[in-house]
Amino acid sequence: MRTFSSLGVALLSLGVVSAQTVSTDATCGGTVGFTCQGSTFGNCCSSNGWCGSTAAYCGTGCQSGFGTCTSTSVSSSTVVKVVSTSSTTKISATASPTAPQSAQQCLNGKNVPYKMTSDAAYADLVEPYNLRLPYKPAVVVIPTTNQHIQDAVVCASQAGIKVQAKSGGHSYASFSSGGKDGSMMIDLQSLQTVSVDAAGVATVGGGVRLGNLANGIWNAGKRALSHGTCPGVGIGGHFTHGGYGHTSRNYGLAMDQIVAADVVLANGTLIKASSTQSPDIFWAIRGAAESIGIVTTFYLQTRPAPANITYLQFSFTDILKSKTTFTNTWLHLQDVAKNASVTNSKLSFGVYMDNYGTFSLSGAYFGSVADFNSTVRPELLRTLPTSTATVESLSWYDYLVKVSGSTTIQVPTTGYDEHDNFFAKSLTVPESTGLTSAGLDALYDYLQTSGSIDYYVIINLYGGPGSAINSKDTAFAAYSDRNSLWVLQNYGATAASIPFVNGINSAIINAQPQTSFGAYLNYVDPSYDAATAHKLYYSTAVYSRLATIKSQVDPKSVFWNPQAIGA
Ligand SMILES: Cc1cc2nc3c(=O)[nH]c(=O)nc-3n(C[C@H](O)[C@H](O)[C@H](O)COP(=O)(O)OP(=O)(O)OC[C@H]3O[C@@H](n4cnc5c(N)ncnc54)[C@H](O)[C@@H]3O)c2cc1C
Numbered sequence: 001m002r003t004f005s006s007l008g009v010a011l012l013s014l015g016v017v018s019a020q021t022v023s024t025d026a027t028c029g030g031t032v033g034f035t036c037q038g039s040t041f042g043n044c045c046s047s048n049g050w051c052g053s054t055a056a057y058c059g060t061g062c063q064s065g066f067g068t069c070t071s072t073s074v075s076s077s078t079v080v081k082v083v084s085t086s087s088t089t090k091i092s093a094t095a096s097p098t099a100p101q102s103a104q105q106c107l108n109g110k111n112v113p114y115k116m117t118s119d120a121a122y123a124d125l126v127e128p129y130n131l132r133l134p135y136k137p138a139v140v141v142i143p144t145t146n147q148h149i150q151d152a153v154v155c156a157s158q159a160g161i162k163v164q165a166k167s168g169g170h171s172y173a174s175f176s177s178g179g180k181d182g183s184m185m186i187d188l189q190s191l192q193t194v195s196v197d198a199a200g201v202a203t204v205g206g207g208v209r210l211g212n213l214a215n216g217i218w219n220a221g222k223r224a225l226s227h228g229t230c231p232g233v234g235i236g237g238h239f240t241h242g243g244y245g246h247t248s249r250n251y252g253l254a255m256d257q258i259v260a261a262d263v264v265l266a267n268g269t270l271i272k273a274s275s276t277q278s279p280d281i282f283w284a285i286r287g288a289a290e291s292i293g294i295v296t297t298f299y300l301q302t303r304p305a306p307a308n309i310t311y312l313q314f315s316f317t318d319i320l321k322s323k324t325t326f327t328n329t330w331l332h333l334q335d336v337a338k339n340a341s342v343t344n345s346k347l348s349f350g351v352y353m354d355n356y357g358t359f360s361l362s363g364a365y366f367g368s369v370a371d372f373n374s375t376v377r378p379e380l381l382r383t384l385p386t387s388t389a390t391v392e393s394l395s396w397y398d399y400l401v402k403v404s405g406s407t408t409i410q411v412p413t414t415g416y417d418e419h420d421n422f423f424a425k426s427l428t429v430p431e432s433t434g435l436t437s438a439g440l441d442a443l444y445d446y447l448q449t450s451g452s453i454d455y456y457v458i459i460n461l462y463g464g465p466g467s468a469i470n471s472k473d474t475a476f477a478a479y480s481d482r483n484s485l486w487v488l489q490n491y492g493a494t495a496a497s498i499p500f501v502n503g504i505n506s507a508i509i510n511a512q513p514q515t516s517f518g519a520y521l522n523y524v525d526p527s528y529d530a531a532t533a534h535k536l537y538y539s540t541a542v543y544s545r546l547a548t549i550k551s552q553v554d555p556k557s558v559f560w561n562p563q564a565i566g567a
Pocket of ligand 1 (some may be wrong): 167177188289523
């Protein structure tokens with residue numbers, strides 16, 4: 001427990017009783033402890049050694065062993081101002097009125113770094129990637145140790161505040177800001193370790209962004225992992241909810257490479273989860289980490305980076321000009337995607353389409369340019385309109401830079417400041433039906449109605465012969481989408497696009513009533529109510545197992561967002 005002097009705090013105003021005996025920082029008890037009697041934090045000294053007055057704070061009852069229990073009431077107008085010399089830990093008179101005071105005192109008592117709404121740094125810390133959903137956390141914890149995370153989770157639990165970790169902050173729904181106002185955001189930006197051991201297992205901090213991850217393991221012996229392309233996306237959300245890149249049909253999803261994880265649970269314990277240690281939690285965090293705990297460290301099985309990889313990109317100008325051409329093109333691409341004589345694990349591709357008439361097919365081939373040009377390219381392009389092509393051999397690192405959309409994959413570890421304002425949703429298309437001509441016709445017709453809406457549609461190949469993604473099932477991880485041929489991302493700029501983007505999904509779904517579409521966890525769609533989200537993301541059996549695990553490890557739903565397990 002911290003004492004007044006070790007805090008280095010200055011008591012500016014106390015109010016009621018002697019400064020010698022009454023707790024100044026909400027801590028109480030012990031041989032040198034304060035009494036809570038008369039404290040503005042409340043008169044009850046809880047079993048955890050904290051002063052408090054609410055049921056949540058002293059829920060386990062006053063404990064005389066920790067100090068004086070009393071029912072003496074204290075004027076609610078009494079104000080204690082405690083100013084810290086620490087740059088990150090303070091209680092100020094202007095603290096957020098929405099921040100439960102008990103959590104703040106608890107964080108102080110455990111010396112956990114945090115920022116309140118009144119702090120100058122707060123606005124930048126809580127500015128989400130998706131500016132459309134700017135939730136206001138009650139408090140932003142900035143841990144530098146696992147113990148800080150453990151303590152913060154306990155403080156939130158005791159105070160009844162919901163918790164979400166922030167890794168890269170790229171949640172489409174701003175769930176790392178809580179998905180509502182008033183949560184505790186635990187910003188993992190200080191957890192930046194990237195190292196690789198002799199077996200090729202990378203130890204990676206929970207706040208590392210994908211570009212720095214790829215850069216770090218490359219520097220540690222030219223190692224590679226499969227993951228998405230955007231360098232600013234965080235490992236925490238991306239790896240625990242799938243994680244697709246054009247390496248995934250060959251190497252698997254990002255999450256498939258997690259061999260173990262250090263996880264802080266709702267009761268504040270730190271455990272190692274793997275296929276042999278806490279296997280249920282290991283299963284659950286790969287699909288629903290945000291509901292189960294906070295992954296402080298990931299252990300990832302890397303592989304030697306290939307010397308070269310073939311990057312491919314074909315731009316078409318005529319496909320979007322005619323419904324017949326559009327639908328026939330897609331039916332042809334689908335034939336190629338399912339044809340084992342052309343498509344194996346070496347090939348990945350996806351198509352980007354937008355309201356400016358762009359139809360661009362791009363991907364990767366784990367083989368030489370000559371091999372691609374002779375075995376895949378003729379079949380891929382057969383019957384399609386002419387295109388402008390780029391097919392080139394790149395070193396692994398140059399490939400990562402190329403697909404990053406930037407000139408470097410390295411990202412600042414603090415002060416990241418890229419944002420967007422958008423609404424997006426996904427559609428997973430099962431192999432069993434694929435996209436039908438009716439669905440494609442409906443998609444084409446609908447896209448013609450966009451008017452002035454800025455949108456794009458990306459359709460990536462997940463399945464087909466040799467797909468490492470679909471070689472696993474739900475016994476492996478809490479990720480249900482192991483049978484998709486295609487995954488669509490439908491994106492629109494600003495809130496003005498919401499009805500139009502919803503309509504893209506509806507157009508396809510209505511045209512293919514026989515198809516069981518789902519949704520991709522990493523393109524989390526906040527417009528779904530919890531029950532719909534659970535059904536689309538997990539399916540019934542996986543959700544049911546997740547709900548059981550959740551009830552065991554987080555019965556108070558400390559880890560919560562509007563679509564969390566149990567929400
Ligand atoms: C520009 C951009 C490009 C993208 N590109 C791709 C792509 O190529 N492929 C692809 O598959 N997806 C892609 N995505 C989607 C991306 O994978 C998801 O948005 C992902 O969840 C973001 O992870 P994050 O850590 O940045 O997000 P955050 O907002 O930090 O977290 C998302 C969720 O995960 C939880 N969480 C984060 N860290 C932890 C942790 N350590 N322990 C427990 N829970 C945690 C948060 O609480 C939150 O609920 C992209 C997104 C954007 C915005």
